Amino acid sequence: MPSCSPDCCLYQAVEIIKVFSEDGVGKVVEVPADMTARDVCQFLVYKNHCLDDNCWSLVEHHSLLGLERCLEDHELVVPVQACMSPESKFLFRKNYAKYEFFRNPLNFFPEQMVAWCQESNGSIPQSQLLQEPRHLQLLSDLEESNIFTVTTGRKLHNAPTDYQFCIKPSKGRTEQKELKMLCAEDEQSRTCWMTAFRLLKFGILLYQNYKTPHQRKTAISNFTTPVRSVSENSLVAMDFSGRTGRVIDNPVEAQSAAMEEGHTWRKRSQRMNVLGSPSPLHPSPLSSVIHRTQLWFHGRIMREESHRMIMQQGQVDGLFLLRDSQSNPKAFVLTLCHHQKIKHFQILPFEEDGQVFFSLDDGSTKFTDLIHLVEFYQLNRGVLPCKLKHPCTMVAL
Numbered sequence: 001m002p003s004c005s006p007d008c009c010l011y012q013a014v015e016i017i018k019v020f021s022e023d024g025v026g027k028v029v030e031v032p033a034d035m036t037a038r039d040v041c042q043f044l045v046y047k048n049h050c051l052d053d054n055c056w057s058l059v060e061h062h063s064l065l066g067l068e069r070c071l072e073d074h075e076l077v078v079p080v081q082a083c084m085s086p087e088s089k090f091l092f093r094k095n096y097a098k099y100e101f102f103r104n105p106l107n108f109f110p111e112q113m114v115a116w117c118q119e120s121n122g123s124i125p126q127s128q129l130l131q132e133p134r135h136l137q138l139l140s141d142l143e144e145s146n147i148f149t150v151t152t153g154r155k156l157h158n159a160p161t162d163y164q165f166c167i168k169p170s171k172g173r174t175e176q177k178e179l180k181m182l183c184a185e186d187e188q189s190r191t192c193w194m195t196a197f198r199l200l201k202f203g204i205l206l207y208q209n210y211k212t213p214h215q216r217k218t219a220i221s222n223f224t225t226p227v228r229s230v231s232e233n234s235l236v237a238m239d240f241s242g243r244t245g246r247v248i249d250n251p252v253e254a255q256s257a258a259m260e261e262g263h264t265w266r267k268r269s270q271r272m273n274v275l276g277s278p279s280p281l282h283p284s285p286l287s288s289v290i291h292r293t294q295l296w297f298h299g300r301i302m303r304e305e306s307h308r309m310i311m312q313q314g315q316v317d318g319l320f321l322l323r324d325s326q327s328n329p330k331a332f333v334l335t336l337c338h339h340q341k342i343k344h345f346q347i348l349p350f351e352e353d354g355q356v357f358f359s360l361d362d363g364s365t366k367f368t369d370l371i372h373l374v375e376f377y378q379l380n381r382g383v384l385p386c387k388l389k390h391p392c393t394m395v396a397l
Contacts, residue, residue: 015078019044019058019090019397022309026089027397031077038073038209044092048395055314055390057098059091060084065176066152067166070095072202073209083171092397096390097314099210101195107317107340108195110188140167140180142201147194150181159183163190167197187315187340291322291370296391300324306335307342309392315340318389322347322370332370334360335392338385345384347373360384 013033019040020026027047029040041056050056057070060080064087071080081090101108150157150164157164160183167180184190199206291297298306301323310319315337325331325346332347347360347370357366358373361383367373378388 015081017077017081017090019092021092021397022394023396025397031081033076033078035077036073037071037075037077040077041073041092044397048397050395055094055096055098057093057095059093059095060088060146060148061091062088062148065168065179066150066156067148067168067179068151069146069148070098072198072206074202074205080170092395094313094390094393096316096319097191099206100314100316102207102210104317108192110192142167142197144170145180146170147197147201149190149194157181161185163187165190165194191315191340294322294371294374294391295393296320296374297322297370298392298394300326302326303333303335303344306333306344309394310335310337310342313390313392315342316390317386319392320388320390321392322374332358334384336384336386336388343385 015031015033016028017031017040018026018028027044029043031040037058040058042052044050045052045056058077059068059070061068062085064085068091070093071077077090145167148166148168150159150166154160154162154164159181163184163186165182165184167182169178182193184193292299298309298321301309303326306321306323309321313319317338319337321335323333323335325333328346328348330349334345334347336343336345345360347358348362350357350359350363350366352366355368357363357368358370359366360373365376365382367376374388376382377384381387
């Protein structure tokens, strides 16, 4: 048998996968056998100049079965692809809820769902709980299975509610009859059960993934996501109010100067908008379109599409997007997630002194453009149930 050279062995250890973005565009990625889902996400973040916030996920999507799941960061990608059917694919998507249960456990395990365990307080021995084993039945071995969200609704599987999830064997091509279908009463219950299954299956590995987001094992991942350039790292705060510039050494003074400069810029921007406004009820060209450059703005998508996007990206408090209003061509809609419920707030135009402003509280708080509005509600809750925290984004690969 002929021997293999090191280069040949390295070539044989590399697999080709295709990862798709939400718009259906795919990108081919060479994946070594020891490359994890986190490594693939880090690579795509770097190549597409995305914000590296540890909220990106590689999604295993099965279109015919109507199932999908986010791979855990430590999972090897090549074995997962080997068990996927030809019509299945990988998606690159935001998932803000990936480790949210470590930050806000009560949102995932509310008191009413664990009250029985607290009331028993260990007073019921384990032997008594299992005194009638004939009523117990093994549902599935989680070592050989994965937990999926059902995306097709209740029609395909004749479920009593829309909040379905599934235990699917992880090895081999799976037929629909091999799926263990489960159904919850609401979204919070489904999230609670699926999170519990994840913790039961992976245990401490999930916490390690959460605490060490930037550790990567594979040797091929020799790229680094540039956070700041060398020139940016050498920048210092300067004061040019006098005849000559001086370096501001005091951090408090530097922050104050930055805030004052920001207020000055904002006032200057408002004056320019007033001067550039061609007529009442028509904002300046810049303020009327500048929001379209933002990742949180999604144009003329339907209400149902905004729901789908919010649900796919985690349904955490403060997850939001803005879109054009379907009922009022001059208005916009803020879609916001709070307590795993999706709410919509209409943003209306208001005229004042010949200039058009935007407001979602009937004119009590007005903004020259939607970027100013979003920035305000990222810092202040105002009339909203929570602050805007996580932009719902779609990245084209």
